[in-house]
Amino acid sequence: MYKCSLERMTDKIETFSKFGDAGHGGITRYTLSPEDNLARKEFVKRMEAIGAVIETDDMANMYATIPGSDPDAKRIVMGSHTDSVMNGGNYDGILGVMSAMEVLEAVVEQKIPHKHPLTAMVWTNEEGSLYPPAMMSSGVICYDYLPEAIRGKFKLEDMLQSKSILDFKTTFGEVLDKSEYKGDKANRLSPEKYLNMFEIHIEQGPILEDNKKDVGVVDCVLGMFNYRLKFYGQTTHAGTFPMPKRKDAFFAASQALVYLHEEIDKLGYPELVYTTGEVICHPGIHTCVPDFFDFSFDSRHEDPAVLDQVLAIVKSCADKTWAGCTCTVEKAWNRDTVYWDEKLIGYCEEAAKETGVSYQLIHSGAGHDAQFAAYMMPTTMLFVQSKDGLSHCEDEYSTPEHCTSGATVLLNAVLKADQAE
Template sequence: MKVLRRFVYKGKDDVQMYECSLDRMKDKISTFSKFGDAGHGGITRYSLSPEAIMARNEFIKRMKAIGAEIEIDDVANIYATLPGTDPDAKRIVMASHCDSVKNGGNYDGILGVMSAMEVLETVHEKNIPHKHPLTAMIWTNEEGSLYPPAMMCSGIVCYDYLPEDIRCKFKYEDMMNSKSILDNTSTFGEALDKSGFKGDKKYRLSPDRYMYMFETHIEQGPILEDAGNDIGVVDCVLGMFNYRLKFYGQTTHAGTFPMPKRRDAFFAASQALCYLHEEIDKLGYSDLVYTTGEVVCHPCVHTCVPDFFDFSFDSRHEDPKVLEKVLAIVKSCEEKTWAGCTCKVEKAWNRDTVYWDKKLVSYVKTSAEECGIKHQYIHSGAGHDAQFAAYMLPTTMIFVQSKDGLSHCEPEYSSPEHCTEGATVMLNAVLKADND
C-alpha cells in the first residue's frame, strides 16, 4: 500500500486524502471468511442462514463499537449510521451484501460491506469531519441462491422506481412466498420471520432520507489485472437479455432406431448452438459476451433418443443496437429445422444498460488519481443491488482487481492491499460527495 500524504493536485488548493487501514481490512477478511467456511478456501452463506446471521451480528457488533446507530427494515436490510454535523442532511450510503452462492468465495458482496465498515471506522478513528450522516448497509438476498430471484430485497425496496418490466418480478407478496431451492417448501417470508432481523418498513432506503449510494465490489473478471490496474471506475451495468431455445423431436430406443430416421433434440440443439456461435462471432464485437449456462434434456435416459432439449442463452453489451443484432440471430433459429426437430425461442427476461451518476463517477476517478492508485474506466457485466438503487438515487460503483478474474467459486481472491485501496478510494469519493 502507498502511504498517502497531503499534496497539491492539478494546481488546486491542498487536498487532504485519507487512507483506510490495511490491518483492519485483513482482520475483517479473516473474520468474515469463517462464517460459512466450506473447508476448501471459500464459503457457502445463504441469505438468512445461520452463517449469514453470524456475519450480520459481527457487522452490528463492530459498527456499534464505533458508535453507529443500527436500523433494520422490514426485509432485513441493515443500516449502520454515523451522524454528521448537519442533523437535517440526507445520508450517504455505502452498501453491498453478505450472502453468497453455493461454494462461493470470500469477497463477492461481502467486500462491499467490509469496505463500508472500513470507511466508517476510518472516519471514526481519525475524527474526519463530515456534514452528512454516513451509512454502511447490508442488502438482504442479493444472490438469490436459496430463495430466488437475485437482488430480491433491493427489488422490493426500489420497487416503485423500477421500470414496469422489472418491477413486476418483485412484488412483496410474491417474494415472501419464494420457495427454498433445497426443499421447495420453506419460504423466504418464513426465514425472515425466524431470523430475528425483520424490522420496520420506515427504515427502508428512500430518497427522503438518503442522497447518494456507493458500492465497492470485486471486478469478477480479468480486465483490471490484465491491464495492470488496481481499481475500476465503473460507469455502467451492461444491458442484457436471457432467452430459452427449446427443441422438439421424438423419443425412440437408442439401440434399435436407424440414425437417418432419428429426430434427436439434443443433437439439434448442438447444431443450433454452433450456428449461434458462428453467426454472432461474425458480428465482430470484441466486447460482446454470451453464454449457454443451463440445459434441460428429456427424458435424460441413456437408452433413449431425447425428444426435448432446452438451453438458456444470455448475452450482454452496453449498446442496445448490438443486442438487437444478436437477438435477431437467436430468433432466426425458429425459422430453421434442426436435425428434423423444430425450435421455439422464448424470452425469459432482459434489462437495459444502467448508467451510474456522472458526478459520482467523477468523484471516484478523481479520488483514485489523487491517491495515486492505478485505475481505469470499466463496465460491469454482472448485476448488483446498486443497479436497482440507481433508479431511486444517484449511485455509483468501484471495482477491485480480482486474481485471475475468478468469482463465484472458492479460488476467488482479491489481495488485502487491493481491498484496502478500494475502501480508500470510496472513502475519499464519499468525502467529496459530502461537500454537495
C-alpha cells in the same frame, strides 16, 4: 487525502471468511442462514463499537449510521451483501460491506469532518442462491422506481413465497419472519432519507489485472437479455431406431448452438459476451433418444443496437429445422444498460488520482443491488482487482492491499460527495 487501514481490512477479511467456511478456502453463506446471521452479528458488533446506530427494515436489510455535522442532512450510503453462492468466495458481496464498515471506522478513528450522516448497509438476498431471484431485496425496496419490464418480477407477495431450492417447501417469507433482523418498513432505503449510494465490489473478471490497475471506476451495468431455445423431437429406443430416421432434440440443439456462435462472432464486437448456462434434457435416460432439449441464452453489451443484432440471430433459430426437430425461442427477461451518476463517477476518478491508486474506467457485466438503487437515487460503483478474474468459486481472491486501496478510494469519493451538497 485520507487512507483506510490495511491492518483493519485484513482482519475483517479473515474474520468474515469464517462464517460459512466450506473447508476448501471459500464459503457457503445463504441469506438469513445461521452462517449469514453470524456475519450480521459481526457487522453489528463492529459498527456499534464505533458508535453507529443500527436499523433494520422489513426485508432484513441492515443500516449502520454515524452522524454528520448537519442532523437534517440526507445520509450517504455504502454497502453490498453478506450472502454467497454455494461454495463461493470470501469477497463477492462481503467486500462491499467490509469496505463500507472500513470507511465508517476510518472516519471515526481519524475524526474526519463530514456534514452528512454516513451509512454502511447490508442488502438481504442479493445472490438468490437459496431463495430466487437474485437481487430480491433491492428489487422489492426499489420496486416503485424500476422500469415496468423489471418491476413485475419483484412483487413483495411473490418474493415472500419464493421456495428454498433445497427442500422446495420453506419460503423466504417464513425465514424472514423468524429472523431477528426483520425490522420496520419505515427504515427502508429511500430518496427522502438518502442522498446517494456507493457500492464497491470485486471485478469478477480479469480486465483490471490484465491492465495492471488496482481499481475500476465503473461507468455502467451492461444491458442484457435472456431467452430460452426449445427443441422438439421424438423419443425412441437408443438401440433399435435407425440413425437417419431419428429426431434427436439434443443433437438439434447442438447444431443450433454452433450456428449461434458462428453467426454472432461474425458481428465482430469484442466486448459482446454470450453464454449458454442452463440446459434441460428429456427424458434424460441413456437408453432413450431425447425428444426435448431446452437451453438458456444470455447476452450482454452496453449498446442496445448490438443486442438487437444478436437477438435477431437468436430468433432466427425458430425459422429453421434442426436435425428434423422444430425450435421455439422464448423471452425469459431482459434489462437495459444502467448508467451510473456522472458526478459520483467523477468523484471516484478524482479520489483515485489524488490517492495515487491506479485505476481505469470499466463496465460491469454482472448485476448488482446498486443498479436497482440507481433508479431511486444517484448511484455508482467501484471494482477491485480479482486474481485471475475468478469469482463465484472458492478460488476467488483479491489481495488485502487491493481491497484497502478500493476502500481508500471509496472513502475519499464519499467525502467529495459529502462536501458537494
